[in-house]
Amino acid sequence: MGDFFNLILVHPIINILVAIYSMLSFAHIPYALGFAIIGLTIIIRFVMYPLTTSQLKASAKMQKVTPHLSKIKEKYKGDAKKIQEETMRLYKEHGINPAAGCLPVLIQMPIIWALYSVLQRMVTLKPDVVVAEVNKIAYFDFYKLQNTWDPSFFGLPLGEMPSKLMSTAGPLILLVPILTGVFQFILSKMMIPAKTGVAVIEKDIEKKTQIDKKDAGDFASAFQTQSLFIFPVMIGFFAFSFPIGLSLYWNTFTIFGIIQQYKITGLGGLGEWIKKK
Amino acid sequence: MKKILISIIDVYQAFMSSILKNILGVNKMCRLSPTCSEYAKIAINKEGILRGLRKSAIRILSCQPFTN
Numbered sequence: 001m002g003d004f005f006n007l008i009l010v011h012p013i014i015n016i017l018v019a020i021y022s023m024l025s026f027a028h029i030p031y032a033l034g035f036a037i038i039g040l041t042i043i044i045r046f047v048m049y050p051l052t053t054s055q056l057k058a059s060a061k062m063q064k065v066t067p068h069l070s071k072i073k074e075k076y077k078g079d080a081k082k083i084q085e086e087t088m089r090l091y092k093e094h095g096i097n098p099a100a101g102c103l104p105v106l107i108q109m110p111i112i113w114a115l116y117s118v119l120q121r122m123v124t125l126k127p128d129v130v131v132a133e134v135n136k137i138a139y140f141d142f143y144k145l146q147n148t149w150d151p152s153f154f155g156l157p158l159g160e161m162p163s164k165l166m167s168t169a170g171p172l173i174l175l176v177p178i179l180t181g182v183f184q185f186i187l188s189k190m191m192i193p194a195k196t197g198v199a200v201i202e203k204d205i206e207k208k209t210q211i212d213k214k215d216a217g218d219f220a221s222a223f224q225t226q227s228l229f230i231f232p233v234m235i236g237f238f239a240f241s242f243p244i245g246l247s248l249y250w251n252t253f254t255i256f257g258i259i260q261q262y263k264i265t266g267l268g269g270l271g272e273w274i275k276k277k
Numbered sequence: 278m279k280k281i282l283i284s285i286i287d288v289y290q291a292f293m294s295s296i297l298k299n300i301l302g303v304n305k306m307c308r309l310s311p312t313c314s315e316y317a318k319i320a321i322n323k324e325g326i327l328r329g330l331r332k333s334a335i336r337i338l339s340c341q342p343f344t345n
């Protein structure tokens with residue numbers, strides 16, 4: 001399984017990374033490794049762009065029909081078949097693309113994971129083994145490495161974790177996890193649709209279901225309702241304990257996501273805050 | 278065994294599901310109701326582990342462009 005994953009995802013991605021790196025360093029661009037990570041992330045995001053777009057659109061439409069859905073559920077309580085039929089009809093009426101489904105989601109997960117494992121592996125390579133390790137995986141000679149790479153990005157060592165740099169670089173290094181958390185928060189906030197009548201009704205429904213779920217434990221339910229706040233903190237904590245190269249990947253990923261989200265569904269929940277100011 | 282499986286699904290529902298949604302940027306991704314995970318819990322409870330798991334797998338696989 002691991003070998004298969006390497007063959008179809010990890011090794012191709014490493015090749016793209018090294019090819020970008022070689023191109024950048026051939027052009028004498030400084031901090032080539034860092035920019036190669038950014039470039040690689042953007043390329044992957046563009047590849048996934050249509051998938052993410054269809055998923056965002058479907059998600060926004062789903063949000064709109066939720067109140068109707070709960071009406072259907074109440075009306076045909078107990079008759080699962082009828083509910084399913086009516087639901088499908090509702091989707092058709094509102095033009096919810098059946099192509100959305102959860103398949104696009106399932107396709108994206110391994111790609112995101114592969115990108116993570118590639119970078120984790122690449123940025124933590126010891127300088128003296130970089131050339132040998134990378135060239136073993138490179139498919140073509142013309143972008144194979146001649147020398148080891150410079151693992152720093154504007155003075156930040158990509159292979160080190162902020163948690164370890166605290167003693168040498170001081171508290172300023174905390175900016176890395178904090179910024180990572182902030183970008184994540186912006187994206188999460190944008191994902192929540194702006195408050196409309198519909199959203200309010202939906203909140204009521206959510207409250208009802210939450211009461212049903214109370215036995216699932218207070219922490220679990222708090223996690224679900226507060227994930228807008230908890231998740232960015234979690235990501236920030238990851239950024240603190242993972243190599244900086246991974247934060248660079250994640251921030252590029254998130255910023256691309258923010259732009260895409262803005263283009264497709266607008267500011268969402270973030271809009272209220274911006275207008276207030 | 279049944280209980281273990283169901284509590285694994287519980288953990289998924291409580292944590293993994295919202296983490297996934299945050300990573301991928303979706304609020305609502307289920308077209309089917311109840312959600313597949315909820316369905317799996319019910320199925321495993323009612324029909325036992327093997328049949329329940331098989332039915333849940335079929336259901337997850339049916340959530341894609343080629344079925345209606």
